Amino acid sequence: MDKFLHAWFNQTLNTLDDILVRWLLLLGMVDARKQKTYDDIYQELEALAMKAENLQQALSAWEELSQTPETIIAYQSRLKYMIDEVAKLEDAKYHAQQEGMKKGIEQGIEKGIEEGIEQGFKAVAKNMIATGYNNEQIMQLTSLTIEEVLLLRAEFEVE
Numbered sequence: 001m002d003k004f005l006h007a008w009f010n011q012t013l014n015t016l017d018d019i020l021v022r023w024l025l026l027l028g029m030v031d032a033r034k035q036k037t038y039d040d041i042y043q044e045l046e047a048l049a050m051k052a053e054n055l056q057q058a059l060s061a062w063e064e065l066s067q068t069p070e071t072i073i074a075y076q077s078r079l080k081y082m083i084d085e086v087a088k089l090e091d092a093k094y095h096a097q098q099e100g101m102k103k104g105i106e107q108g109i110e111k112g113i114e115e116g117i118e119q120g121f122k123a124v125a126k127n128m129i130a131t132g133y134n135n136e137q138i139m140q141l142t143s144l145t146i147e148e149v150l151l152l153r154a155e156f157e158v159e
């Protein structure tokens with residue numbers, strides 16, 4: 001291992017080409033006897049891990065294994081909290097969409113009813129025109145405006 005560390009510090013080690021070197025550096029970056037972590041090697045391995053998926057997985061596993069029980073519990077609690085928050089947001093978004101759809105349907109029904117009533121009044125007004133009612137009588141009985149009655153008379157005369 002000292003040979004690799006010596007080559008590492010002399011910058012003669014090609015870490016990108018030699019997968020064995022990467023694994024050995026990963027395993028050797030913590031000196032359990034001296035309770036020391038080689039931070040410079042760790043930083044370099046992090047940079048390499050971004051390029052090598054296997055090394056990234058090993059580095060993640062090493063980080064998980066090297067945690068104390070307290071940090072593991074804190075990490076898991078934080079992770080659970082974040083997952084719960086995402087679930088709450090998704091749930092709120094879902095309910096907002098459902099509520100929006102419900103309001104949209106209600107508005108559509110209301111508009112449809114209004115249009116149906118208007119079409120009904122126009123059909124009655126056409127019948128009234130056909131039977132000889134005057135504009136005032138049609139407006140009174142159907143709530144149509146004079147413009148609408150005149151348009152219907154024009155349509156009726158064209159037919």
